[in-house]
Amino acid sequence: MLDEALRLEDIYLSTNELSGTMFSIPRAVSYFENIRTSKGNDDFQLIAGANLTLKLGETICIAGPSGKGKSAILRLIAGLARPLKGHIYYFGEYIPSERLSALEVAKRQVGYVLQNAALISNLRVVDNIALPLRYHKMGTEDEITKKVNMAMDLMRVRDFAKMFPHELSVGMQKRVAIARSWAMDPKLLLMDEPTAGLDNYNRRNLLPLIDNMRTMFKTSIIIVTHDLMIAKELDCNLVFLHQKKLTEPHSFDYWLHSDSEISKDQFRDLQSVSPNT
């Protein structure tokens, strides 16, 4: 249990949890309300009985057809949605779902790169990356500047440091968002579609960075993606979201050659192109 970064046990998630933020309504009310409205109603259930175990320093890709709740699982892990049932352990520590909130999870150094990057639109790129560092007072101003510059160099956004997010392209925004998460030294990093919106060149640059992060900083990473080749290139296990459940993690090659329904759906074109790889 001590070498686990994350463990999900028998998670149920309702669709009600995904609308809006959790900050307007007191937590107790929304918790009881949510249980009441979705009790005995299977239509609301987006995820039913998902299990997942992530070792420290391990990387995992979650794939599956769109609209089936892949991003919802990341929101759940990041604390932005609460499970109806089930247990979540972060680094071996159990947080009961009444107390589960994004702030509580963020204290345990879990970083989250959102699908649309979600940069703060009235701050420049530098300030965006420095915002959490300044808020948590992680070092003096010099140290913060150094750290921000390092993050910007890593993601190659140094040239756009003085720009506002709306002046950047989608791919660039995503790189800034990854830099922002990286600057916080996360122990567990959740990435929602990191390669969507990136061209081939930047995609190829991004993957070694993710690789570096897990070898140098021992970051555990969960990637939600449509891009199955990431799993092959990062040499990590693939998990599919199938029938409201998460499957067992297996390698890319296992899925490619397996005979299951998922492989037939997801790997059809890959199998037909290269039957012998």
Add this chain to the structure above:
Amino acid sequence: MEKTRLKNWQKMTPVGRLFHTLGIFILKTRMGQLIALFLRTVASLFDKSHNFKSDSRNIILQTFFTGVEIFPPLFAVATLFGTVVIIYLFSLMGKMGFSNNIGFLIVVIIIRELSPIFTAFLIAGRTGSSLTTYIGSMVIDSEVDALATMGINPIRYLVMPSVIGGTIAMIIMNIIFSTSAIGAGYLVTKGIILFTGNAPNLQITWNALSTEIIKALTKPDFVFAIVKPLIFGIIITINACYQALNIKRDIRQVPKATSRSVIMSFLYIVFTDALFLMYFVKDYMQNLSAII
């Protein structure tokens, strides 16, 4: 999970169960949630990770945003309104034989009642609506979620500076409204007399006006000149932030929430003002019987 929750229920004593039910019931109402948001805002002041420099910068920015940009319309409204009140009072009350009560009436109408209300309306229309759209779009673009996942409490980062800044600006603007209604109102009245060749037949001097007003001012007036805008400012900003944070990931909800924020602010302000009136009712009744 379900079973343990039921167990907790059964563990409660009848009194505890009553309080639990009552608490959930109160928190389910909108008023309860507004009060809860306000209390959480106050609590966020004492968060562990407070950064005085950036917080004070945010608060000052919010104060300027609320105060400076509202000044021209506020000044115009105050001046014209003050003119109307002064002309009516001097022309009508003089005819009816109540001319020794003019100072009292000016204090009641301008300083006590309408200055806080008008300022609150203007600020609700200007700052309340812009706060709702601003935070509402942040909710829709999931910037609020991003803040939370970085460990930044959105209530501290977004709501707290706007509440404090908005309230400070509200207090300052209320004082400016009162002074400009009386001062500039007096000047405009003089201008009207000068232009029309004293057609309304007014005898009005600054000396008489100011001594009358100072004579009529009492201690509660000074207290309420601070307390009223303080409470109105808190109501406006908390309500605006509450409406914004309640938006459900749908861009069409933003204008709806904005108009709701303004209208509800108006309602709450008038309601609270009526409550404040209770303090003065006894006083007014005595005055009324004295006049009669």
